[in-house]
Amino acid sequence: MRETMMLRSLMAVGDVSVNVKAGSMADWELRNCCDRQQIAFVATVGVYIFVILALWRTPLLTPFKLITVYLHEVSHALAAKLTCGKVEGIEVNLNEGGVTHTRGGWMCCILPAGYMGSAFWGMVLIVMSPNSITVRIAAGVLIASLIITFFLARNWTLRWLCLAFILFLVLVWVIQEVTKVKLLRYTVLFIGTMNCMFAVYDIYDDLIQRRVHTSDAEKFAELYPLCPCNGVGWGVIWGIFSFLCLCAAVYLGLIILD
Template sequence: MPPNTLTNMTFPPQSSPIHIFTTRDPNISPNTFQTNTVIAACVMFLAILIAWNLPVLREAISGLKLLTVGLHELSHLIVGLICGGQVVSICIDPNDGGATHVMGLMRTTPRIPRDPYAFPSFAQTFWSPSAVGTLAAGYIGSSLIGFLFVVSTSGRCTKLMLDIVASKVCALVLHIGLLVPILRADHWIAYASIIGCEVILIGLWFGDHGNALRFYVLFVGVMNLFYVVWDYVDERLFDKRNTSDCAQFSELLGWPTSSWFIFWFVYDSLVFTSAIFAGICVFRRTDDQMYHEA
């Protein structure tokens, strides 16, 4: 290369993808960002855990619970249809949980147990990869939805360290998602909770350029991402009619229900951690840039 060639080269601007994902950017300081975001998420996690199970608060957030349970069951539905199953019924209840019954996924011939002294259950004898994949799709789908919401609220900003524009995009999704359950709601509490959630969403949208809206989206993201916790604890405390997916895994593959809960909780924790780091790499804005874009 001639000596003067370097002077004629043009380098990518600061907002290009190459600059965003470079590891040599001296402006990356994830330590402070991670501390604030993890603290906010932990507070929201405890708030959801309390509100999900207390008699009065669990009714107040029934609108968001319907949305969370509905997205979870939608994941079961999509994968079940892809695997060739036939959907029999779907139940979405904010207190009893959800249930999606899909036929045609189990084996038609029984499995021969490796241990001749083992006594597997009927489900363990006839389970198939399609049945396991459809069952796992619920927690995986909820974690992916929560991942997207957490990433959209995990931009690096000098003060609040969240991204406004991406949160507004997610808020539009939440707006539509909250309106869907109202078509099938059968109790005035569900209607009141959905309307209340919509009013808060609209108010945060127009207040201060949607600054606080990011925390609303982060709250819903945590609620979806850690759905396994609400699903398992709700079953243990209230003995709900629709059993948790952890209990379904125990029936289908063995292992205690608590072991499956620990497995999926560790998985969700890893997804949350990856969402934090993904937000650092993708959304890096100053306060002035965020307000201008919003």
């Protein structure tokens, strides 16, 4: 009798493990599209892209463009730390430029990390925005990173930016908790979309429209002349990566809402 019960228990455990495995494999597949929430998600991203492109050269987007520059520079800093380098400071300027002062590390990883990292963080923020728990985690991590960066900042523009966005995100969070309106979700989604778009547009602006020779792509081409691409070529590759991050983020967001 005991052996029969143990056999049944093992069979039940086996069934559960098979079901979990099958379910996890299906998690990456978009089976049902598109319900009202999914349509709203895609429509919101589309509206954000239109608004960002339409208002790109206006002062209205300046705070959000500066926060994307901040994430661009933070990506340089993280790449330096991960390749055993040292971060000596980060700057973000009102002209939408930024500098990360590093020493050591692998430049082959540090230089591409700005554009590619900005697109990656944008993808992460977009993917985390549809869920009420993950969007709070995303906002909390962003606030924590701004607090840390405040002490690493080399200029007051970045320090004021950190303080302003900490207060802004906290205010949006509090309003959401009080009114139950999903303001935090739409804010995080906008910042994520802005990061993906900024990487693509900035590469076009620096390397194709104006050809800025101090850009990360031009520096990368100078340091590694044996590679077949020039600065524009590397910029196009990084721009394609940024666009694919945006597409992947929308697809994963649809799966989460499925």
